[in-house]
Amino acid sequence: MTDDRLLEVRDLQVEFSTRDGVVRALNGVSYGVDAGETLAVLGESGSGKSVTAQAIMGILDMPPGRITGGEILFQGRDLLRLGAEERRRLRGPRMAMIFQDALSSLNPVLSVGFQLGEMFRVHRGASRKEAKERAVELMDRVRIPAARQRVNDYPHEFSGGMRQRIMIAMALALEPDLIIADEPTTALDVTVQAQVMELLADLQREYRMGLILITHDLGVVADTADRIAVMYAGRIVENAPVKELYAAPAHPYTKGLLDSIPRLDQKGGQLYAISGLPPNLLHVPDGCPFHPRCPRVRDRCRTDLPPLYAVSEQAADGAAEATGEQAEAAAADAAHDDVARVPDIGERSSACHYWKETVDDARRA
């Protein structure tokens, strides 16, 4: 663990009690963010991206949700051991969250100035007038034109992009160390998406904040993220620096995601889609949860749940020289060797028994 490590989620497990039974939304999620770093968390709907974020923020609905295990280390302290009041004091000054739909996430009956100023009034004890002044400054910061005239306007009087800027401003208000952005651009026009992402990236650099960017948009990720954590069925399936992951994914699911991006240089062909649907979390398949949809599924995948294997360049290079049966055997052996070594949170890792082949195939292609 580096000194810069801001947040470390370790083996986080969350369950939801529903009428149909217990849904295991998170089955041991681990990831970390350093100060000033952007971690993109990628995955389909229901893969547990938002649940992890809510657990970190401490805004998970409990009940029906329940954190059954794991640790969330934030600046060295385990958040799950803190009292409700201590955690509340962290929200805002230390960590903040940006939500997907700014229209419904802002209170419709309170002016944006009030909602922005509330941060200063509650956490800093500012007066009503001071708070409004700071709200105007914040709105200027996120480049909302005519901030002073608009500070008393209500959320519905702003455009989608402007509303999301207000959400960003609210998260930035107290200059937190960590910001979690839960699909911040999904609800926006494509043209506005780029602007908002750029703003977020600029501000993150300026304040040297850790940023967790939850998204299912791989295009957004490539430009802004330093590392990527790919989630599937409540687990991390791959964790890698962004360049390495794009160059050679080490999990068939990641490969599927990358292949399903429309590309300008391959016009005319049919767009790749991962077959099947994400698993029902009430009945997660045995073995690797991705096996029913996996193009390289083998017998072992149906029975053995793959742990996170450390993905090392050397091992992958070595395997690249072997071919066919040999490669498979080598990969399996190497994988078995690695089982003993739990990869560090900052290290590249993949939850696939056959990650080596996957990487090699990607390299060859």
Next chain:
Amino acid sequence: MGRYVIRRLLQMIPVFIGATFLIFLMVYALGDPVTGLFGDRAPDAATAARLRAEFNLDKPVWLQYLLYMGNIFTGDFGTAFNGRPVTELLAQAIPISFRLMLVAIVFEIVLGIVLGVVTGLRRGRAADTSVLMATLVVIAIPTFVLGTTLQFFLGVELGWVNPAVSPAAPFDELIVPGIILALVSLAYVTRLTRTSIVENARADYVRTAVAKGLPRRRVTTRHLLRNSLIPVVTYLGADIGTLMAGAIVTERIFNIQGVGYQLYEGILRQNSPTVVGFVVVLVLIFLVANLLVDLLYAVLDPRIRYA
């Protein structure tokens, strides 16, 4: 806003005319007030004719209505058959009913909203289920049963209050009748607030408020309650009129000489000017209360713009 108010005031005119004309028609055109005045005895023809002429009863209904309305706008609500001017009855009854309504509405607002918020925040727990059961019981039992029971226990058995309210009807004597009057609406306010709270508690902006690190209390009062009260305020506004006019049973039980009591007397004695006079004033109260609710709505919810 100003233009909206003017438009609403103009819209009130046809509503007012329509409502009063219907009441006028029902009271004057159906049944004979003069016969009613004499009760079981048949009036002699000459007296009846003189009375008909005096009260304009010999003219066509529409003309009677016009004459009556003309009088009303000059402040003359006509004379009741017992000789007292209707305005005098109104001046006596309306403040009493108003006080009773105030007591009832304060109960509704304070108790109803508090219970609604508490049950809404503890959905599915014991407190929630028991309050919901209690509201069902209150809604199911007729007012006269609850009213007379409470009157008997508090007034007669325990002797804590006077079972009948004195003609002056000061506030302290109106507390028990006020509770009785408020009970049914109180149950509805509780349920309405509860539903609204439950619905809004899952709203995204409440989650945002929590994520901002606001204390629980502030999240509830500033963010959750503010939004949840919009439908409740609408209900309360409309209820003002109902409480003023609809207190007939309560006012009979506790012998309160308010609007309901006078209306009841008026109907019983076929006292047409009394009935129509009171109804006209009640229509006005309803109209003004509704206008106030609509204006308050815009204050509570900035998304509603009146242009």
